[in-house]
Amino acid sequence: MKLAIWGLLWMDVEREGSPERIIARCEQSGIETYLAYVNPMERCSLGMWPAVTYRATVFQAETRDLMTPLLKEASKQGVAVEPWLLPFESAPLVGETPERLAARSYQPAAMLGLGPDGRKADPSAAKKAGKRLCPTWAENRQRGIVILKDMIEHHGTQLAGIHMDCIRYGDVEMCWEDPCHCEACRKEYRNAFGKDVITAEELELPGFRYKFVEFRARCVRSLVEEMRDITRKAGLRLTMAARAQFFDYALPEGQDWPQWARDGLVDIVFAMNYSTDRSEHRGRVELHASLMKNKGKALHFDGVGKKSSIGENSTENLVTYARDALDAGADGICIYHYAALKDEDFAAVKTLNS
Ligand SMILES: [Zn+2]
Numbered sequence: 001m002k003l004a005i006w007g008l009l010w011m012d013v014e015r016e017g018s019p020e021r022i023i024a025r026c027e028q029s030g031i032e033t034y035l036a037y038v039n040p041m042e043r044c045s046l047g048m049w050p051a052v053t054y055r056a057t058v059f060q061a062e063t064r065d066l067m068t069p070l071l072k073e074a075s076k077q078g079v080a081v082e083p084w085l086l087p088f089e090s091a092p093l094v095g096e097t098p099e100r101l102a103a104r105s106y107q108p109a110a111m112l113g114l115g116p117d118g119r120k121a122d123p124s125a126a127k128k129a130g131k132r133l134c135p136t137w138a139e140n141r142q143r144g145i146v147i148l149k150d151m152i153e154h155h156g157t158q159l160a161g162i163h164m165d166c167i168r169y170g171d172v173e174m175c176w177e178d179p180c181h182c183e184a185c186r187k188e189y190r191n192a193f194g195k196d197v198i199t200a201e202e203l204e205l206p207g208f209r210y211k212f213v214e215f216r217a218r219c220v221r222s223l224v225e226e227m228r229d230i231t232r233k234a235g236l237r238l239t240m241a242a243r244a245q246f247f248d249y250a251l252p253e254g255q256d257w258p259q260w261a262r263d264g265l266v267d268i269v270f271a272m273n274y275s276t277d278r279s280e281h282r283g284r285v286e287l288h289a290s291l292m293k294n295k296g297k298a299l300h301f302d303g304v305g306k307k308s309s310i311g312e313n314s315t316e317n318l319v320t321y322a323r324d325a326l327d328a329g330a331d332g333i334c335i336y337h338y339a340a341l342k343d344e345d346f347a348a349v350k351t352l353n354s
Contacts, residue, residue: 002332003352004033004270004301006241009053009066011339019070022338026079029346030353033080035163035239035270035334038067039090052091054083055154058146061091071158080160082239083151087144087223088133089166104137106171107182109197132170135216135254136184141223148227152234161237161267167224168243168253169216175252176203179212188215213252220254221265228265237267244273244284244303246291258291261298269298270334273325274305276313282324289329302330307340315348322352 038053054067074081133140186196192211231238242257243250275281285302292300302325322333
């Protein structure tokens with residue numbers, strides 16, 4: 001049985017008192033892999049660690065290195081550690097300005113005065129803009145490479161791998177209704193549709209949808225391919241947190257993870273299932289297992305949520321859902337997230353190995 005856990009490193013250190021104790025608990029609970037979120041920054045609701053929590057030199061933010069002691073203990077205990085890497089959501093890099101980042105973020109047409117009826121920016125459009133960097137920009141994708149090389153330079157020999165998170169567009173809520181009209185997307189629209197501005201009505205046409213998803217998939221995949229080359233040379237595995245709603249979310253956001261697995265681009269797909277409804281959870285993992293049927297050497301781990309934005313699972317359900325997933329064909333289980341587990345949850349997780 002293969003067992004992994006996602007953790008928010010700074011929060012887990014707050015809970016345990018030291019990075020070493022995270023590793024000790026993983027080891028005692030039969031958890032082989034700890035996937036560490038290391039880049040809280042302004043998205044950190046606690047406000048306790050407004051810094052990057054590993055030895056990075058590419059960010060403007062202060063760094064507090066929790067990784068070095070974590071990795072030292074991990075190599076002693078035989079626990080694999082992979083930091084999350086978020087190309088499109090991380091803290092500003094050295095040399096980046098808020099203005100440039102804003103221009104390279106999701107831009108509703110109305111923000112640019114490009115709406116089909118010439119409407120001006122409205123407050124709701126402004127609210128949606130600039131939340132996430134748009135992967136259509138080569139410059140945004142290149143951030144992933146810069147962060148990756150820096151991670152490898154500082155911790156590479158002790159990492160088990162790199163865990164890609166949010167490796168996709170982040171706009172599925174609005175992409176069909178109000179597609180991005182940033183400069184880079186408009187350039188793609190000119191190639192695909194022969195014009196700068198596209199509408200929700202046009203995106204209902206199958207051919208429009210096909211071309212729209214096609215260029216997005218190409219953009220995201222090109223970054224994964226480059227990261228694959230670099231991690232392979234460094235002797236590291238490349239894994240990912242995958243959207244569980246495959247047809248609704250993953251594909252429109254350019255994240256064709258079963259294809260990436262088949263093509264040898266990723267070593268482990270961790271599907272963020274997290275559902276608190278047993279039949280929904282089971283249905284998803286069955287779909288994922290069938291999508292991953294020809295996955296080559298890649299592994300498929302089902303993500304079981306203890307506590308996530310979707311809701312909370314009891315200790316009993318955590319174990320039941322994990323067993324369901326293995327029964328449905330998953331190669332392993334990954335739990336979300338470390339700090340949400342109580343002592344009894346860790347004890348229950350340990351029984352999964354028996
Ligand atoms: Zn865009």
